[in-house]
Amino acid sequence: MPWWFFRRHSRNTTPASTSAQPSSGWQPGEVALPRLQGSRRYLQEQPYLLPKDLGEANRLDFQHYALRAALRGNYLAPIGQPRRILDVGCGTGQWAFELAQQFPQAEVIGLDLELVKATTPPSNYRFIQGDILQGLPFDNNSFDFVHQRLLFLAIPLAAWPGVVQELARVTSPGGWVELVETGTALQDWLPCGPATQEFWRLAAQLAALRGIDTDDVPHSLARYLEEAGLVNIHYQPFSVPLGEWGGRIGSLMALDLREACKAISAPIAARFGRSEQDVLRLIERASQEWNEFRTKWPFAIAYGQKPLTH
Template sequence: MPWWFFRRRRAPAAAAGPTGVAPSAPDRQPGEGALPRLQGNRRYLQEQPYLLPKDLGEVNRLDFQHYVLRSLLRGNYLAPIGQPRRILDVGCGTGQWAFELAQQFPQAEVIGLDLEQVKITSTPPANFRFVQSNALQGLPFESGSFDFVHQRLLILAVPVAAWPGLIQELARVTAPGGWVELVETSTMQDFVPAGPATRAFYQLGRPLAATRGLDVEGVVLRSLERYLAEAGFINIQRQLIEAPLGDWGGRLGSLLALDIREASKAVCGPIAALAHLPEQEVLDLLERASQEWNTQQTRCPFVVVYGQKPTHG
């Protein structure tokens, strides 16, 4: 994807939802689901721990991020899944990963699950289906339904205390002999090396993540194998990818830095509001951090962990 991707597809200046229409007052009552809340020109969810926006700008970033990750992993998955009949993508975002799996496995039914359908396309693959649901409240599928269950980059969506139960739920819907694959990264705390501005931005963002119970200590990244083992999985494999962050890492490093910078910009407003700081001060700190990634040749860790559900027991 080209570097000007974000500049070409700007959200309207008015607060816009996924359809480009400013969301009206929700019909649901507080506590019933994902309610829109506007902050500046970004649309966030309340009553949910999800930290990033849900709007057109985030749709653009998630699609961009998908292509960066596909290049980084040299494919859409690492698990030896064979020819799955049913595939589930939990927290599917824009659905791009699921669309591509549906095209790769036309004989399979591919289901994408998320809080909202954030990208409407007139021509989804015929074997793709979207299900709106909150995975933290249980998956609306029968046990043993899927040969491949995929979940990635929910570190800013799932409270750290909820991870073991969520993985147990992924295990429940996985068919015997099927695979679960988890792809995660961590906060700036685990960037190596992390310069002073990077560390300062991370520390400034910690209280915001903590208010939603999200992982601020890198616990999840270190525990994915254990979560799968506790859920009864076997043949568990872990792969650590330390991706270059910044222009020093070539095209991929440049694109990854752009992705992380855009995601970080999206939370500068909420960070500033909680810290009682001008938003521009937080944005300036982020800019200094992104410059450090080049001068210090910083790397960002991604972890892929996959495991197989036993066929017996």
């Protein structure tokens, strides 16, 4: 297969509560978040590093279209004709909207901490407020396809096994769970320049304060699925060019990554005693390096099936 194909807990189970908690190293409000570049809104009571505001909503929509172009599709798992679809950490809901349009016979649910923006979704789409770290408000065996994408900056490392177990719990026998992630492990980004390496080191240190590991998660997706009892597991690492050297897709992905880096410039500056202008200059140098070094953005997709006898 080409690489580019792409709170009411169940009464029958105890949700992943102990394992799905922010690990030590982060306390709410520990990192001051000054508003030095306009007004960026961060969630103080969550480990999530990125903002929750209109600017981030716009970036997430842009990111969706860029990723869809890069992957030439919205998913990889052989899902057939699902009756119910769940998108965990749905963001603006754009991925879920498109699945609702592709499968009009299906009920599609997007779950996130907040409703990010007001919009008119497809009639078969529904938003539910929830926090995967507190367990999913659905019964066992509720969905034929469960999707989760790019939550590596939201889920503490210690919580990942419990989170994936929770995704598997709400998946119907024969249904599929798909995970899409990236990270900042320098060996995955090579070749890249010194500014890129410096920024990723700062970002990784900030993430570690909140129990988040930005290196190992993309490499562990298949193991998480296996430990959750899934079978027919497929793991596919892939990289997307960053910068004009990569054509239209490279330019789109570079713009998205540059804006994502800017979105955490204030917390990085606050934590490490640097001016935000200094951090923004570092980001600008890094983005120039992506063309110079022909850097690629590493991703990983993993999907697995819940056994029929589960």
